[in-house]
Each structure stands twice: as C-alpha cells, then as structure tokens.
Amino acid sequence: MRTISEIQSGLRSRAFSAVEIAREALAHAEDTNSSTNAFISFSRERALAAAEQVDAQIAAGAELSPMAGVPVAVKDVISTKGLRTTCGSRMLENYIPPYDATAVERLEAAGGVIIGKANCDEFAMGSSNENSAYGPVRNPVDLDRVPGGSSGGSAAAVAQGSVPVSLGSDTGGSIRQPASFCGVVGVTPTYGRVSRYGLVAFASSLDHIGPFGRNVSDTAALLQVIAGRDLMDATSASAPVPDYLAALRNVDIRGMKIGVPAEYMRHATGDTAARVHESLDALRGLGCQVREISLPNTDYAIAAYYVICTAEASANLARYDGVRYTARSAKSGSLNEMYSNTRGEFFGPEVKRRIMLGTYVLSHGYYDAYYKKAQQVRAMITRDFTDAFREVDAIVAPVSPFPAFKLGEKVIVVPLAAAASAARRLPAPESALVVTMVAGFTVTVKVVVADTESGSVTVRVTVVLVPPAPTAAVKLKVRVAPVPVNVRLERTPAGLCDHEVVSDVAA
C-alpha cells in the first residue's frame, strides 16, 4: 500500500484514480481477510461513492483535500451511519447507526475513503483481539500470533498493507499495544483532542479515538483531520490544534530531555528491553539527553484502571437491555427478565466479567474502598507524570513488557520468589515449573501433562502476587522427568484475571 503522499501525488499526476485505489484496497483487504480476519464488514458501495467524488473533484480541478482518496479502516466501535457497527459483539450484530461519529464525518469530509469496519475485542475489552464474537484477528507479521487489542483489526489492516491509515480507540492501551505488536505507528491523543461523539462508550473518562499508520507522517495527517473541538462532545477541548505535519518537517530534537521510567523498564523482557535501548541509543545519536526517571505509583495503575474502567463500563453498557439495540432474548417473560436474559445471551464472557466487577465496585459498601480510592490513586499517578514532565520533555518506555504472543497463549512474567514457591508446590517427579509474570497479577496455572504411560496428569499451581513484588523475572520452563514438555499458557484478555491453562504437550 502506498503512503498518503504517494497516493496524493499519483492522483495529482493522474497516474491512477481514487476509484482504482479504492478497488485495490478493497480487493487486498477482502483477499487477506481469510488469513488475518482484520475486518468484520466491508463497505464497498460507500468507498466507491467517496472515491468517485474525489475523482470528480480532481476532474473539476479542485485542490486535493488532506485525505483525498486515502483508503481507511475504521474500528467497529466507531459509528458509521448506515453501515453496521457491531463492537465485536453479538449484541450489536445487526446494529446500523443512525449517525456518523464526528471522527468519521471529518475523515470523509477530508476525502477519506472508508473501505470497512475493523475487527476488535468485544466492546473494546481485551488486549489480544481474541475476545471478538467474530473470531480473533491474526497478526499479519506472524499469523500464529495475536495482533494485540482491542484495536487489533485496525492495526492489522495497516500492517498487512490494505490501508495506509486506520482509526482505532484506546481506553487502557488499545491503540498503543496493537500498534506495538504489529509494528505500526499508533497514537493515543491527549484526552479531549479528538471528539468521541459516535464512539460506542466503554469507559468514558478513559476512552480515546486515535489513528494508526505505517509511518509517522501518515499517522499525523490523519490525526490532523480528526482533531479539534466538537460541540457534540462536551469533553472535547477547545485548545488549538497544532500543524502536526509542519512540525514534522522541522524536527530538531537536539538537547531534548528524554525520561525512561525505571518502573516500566523493570518488567520488560530481554528482547523488548534490547529494542528500547536501541531506540534510546538512536535518540542519543540525534543529540537527546536520556536519563532514568521514576513514576512511583506505576504498580498501582492496573488496579486503579481496572476499577475505574469496569465501573464506567457497567454504567455505559446498561443501555443494552433488549429495547433499543437490535438484540432481544426470545426467552422473555417480564420486562426485567427480558433485560437480564438479553444481556445474558448476547454479551460475551469478558464483557460479563467486567460488568459484574464494575457493578460490584460501585455497589453499596464498596464504593469508597474501590471506586473513590481508584480515583484518588489516578490523581496520584497523574501527579507522577506532571512531576516527571517538569524534568523531561518526553518519556520513552516499552508499550508492552513482551512482544506479540501466540494465540491462545499467555506470556506470564512472575518474580523469582513466587516462581520458586510455585516450583516447590509441584509434586515429584516434575522437576521444575518456573513462571514469569508481571507483578500484580493473580494466576492459576493448570498444567496438563500428557504421559504416554499413565494417561494425563494435572498439576495446578496457584501464584498470587501482591506488588510491590520482587522485580527479577525468569522465563517459563517446565520439565517433567523424564519427558520434556512444552506448556502453553492461556492468556486471559484483560491480563488481570485467573488463567486456566491447558498445556499443549510435545514430548
């Protein structure tokens, strides 16, 4: 796929038409979908109509608008008028939005050509795109691996070369992490920078819309178009939007102070840390000053995030009650039964889990202990960043402690002390189970060991960690004497719940 500037210069020189580009992008996306499943729906008619309009403008001699003729994928949690928007959920399998999200409206007004709706975790809840009711997305770089999530389809659509840019959404890393896993650029803009009008709400105080691209300037070009105050979103800021592309043309980062948070680097696995250090060396080579900084409340971030996002989700998803949004249970007795049955039947397991948690933390007697506390901790985390930005101009850190993992697999990082205790609980003759896990997760690991002599043996290991935990981590290694086995660990989408793990045993 061409870059935005290549598309635009080709359109200007009449090397190709916008319709040709749209057809090419659609064909590529449709052909690739059987392997990556990056798209839930395609929008051929809408794309061709938009492209024809661009061609007509070119024919009339009009100046090209910033996204003219550029094929774009839009995450399926962002409303598109007349075009099915499922949120990766069976609940909205037949939902046709009656209006466009502001980001979509601005994108199309700038000449963008939407070719389809990108797959994602159900209601954007997940970080591997394995939670979609329309099947998982596979990472175009390595089809055995996840693309990350929840905007996995948006990242994959760019990485596989169907589109130069796409729109995603980020509530707790849902743009940043899939961009990292797929090797593309992703930007989670400052809260308030991009209107969320038409973004199906998950956690309103954390939801963002943002762009993906193959390179920084394409990503900046898309952000330019969607950024800015919108009267339809009271949380969109009036702050003027800088000219991002102009800023990119005059880059001089000599003397810029870069902070590297010790708390983020601590959990990074070897490969990830090595890549970050390479980037830091590159920044030093460009004249930046790199120094370690501290964001002391980092270890509490996941817990605070999880309380806040589930609490807000439980309120936001209350609207799916069988009345307004297409799905309704056939087993409907009273009005209340209709609500409950519809929600029970059409929400997936991760969504139900988060609604339950959110309802619990907001319920009588727990509000102060969880929700209010999490909001206080959020203020402290914000202060960490405000303090850090007094010392440095930018912060550089790994997006994820590890690279893209395999589908159905969990990369777990456990501190040594816990790992040692896990190993001790293993009965003989199993010699060692060492699990690596990010501090702060509770993990139940069920290892099923196939034994040709006696059938299968089940070993359960429960590792419970409370931060601040020891920081040293080792990689998983399981050996069951006398047969060495490979153990696959199932990862749970949120990365914060228990893991029922069934091994894939190779003798």
Place this chain on the structure above:
Amino acid sequence: MLTEKDVRYVANLANLTLSDEEFSRMSHDLAGILSQMDVLSKVDTTGVAPMAQVLFDDTDETSTLRPDVERAPLGSDLAVANSAVTSGGYYKVPRVIEKG
C-alpha cells in the same frame, strides 16, 4: 471473601442472567481480580482529591459549555429503527402494568 450469594446479588443488580456454570466461574474470577484490586488499600491517599475527569479545570481550552442553539433532532423513526420490536413508532416491551 466473595460468596456465591454475593455474586448472585451483583448479577441481579447488573440485570445479567448467568448459567450455573457461569456463576461458579464468575465467583472464582471475581475473587481473583478483587484480590488484586485490594492493593489499592495499601496506598496512602490522605488528602488526595478523587479525580473523575481530566478536563474541567476552568481554563478556556477545556470549558465544556456550548451555546444553546436549536438544532434538528434525530427524529423518532431513526431513533427506534434499531429496536428489536417496535409498534406505531414506539418501542414495544413486555407488559409492565397488569390489568386490575
């Protein structure tokens, strides 16, 4: 500790019908996640104001009020278009009030 009774209570609050299997799975999952959330209790938050939103700091750039200008609404046809069951331009739901 979270009991199954607690889980049933929360499911009822959340208007969520769960199967028996889902209940036992949910009790297990929620207990695990809540034990992680409990790390928050270790943080000294004395004097820290809860932060509900990143905006609303009274500067012009984040002022959230807009002029109250009349504009066309969605219209009832479009508003009910996605409903599972409608009748005469209204949402249709199971009977709430029984005949006396």
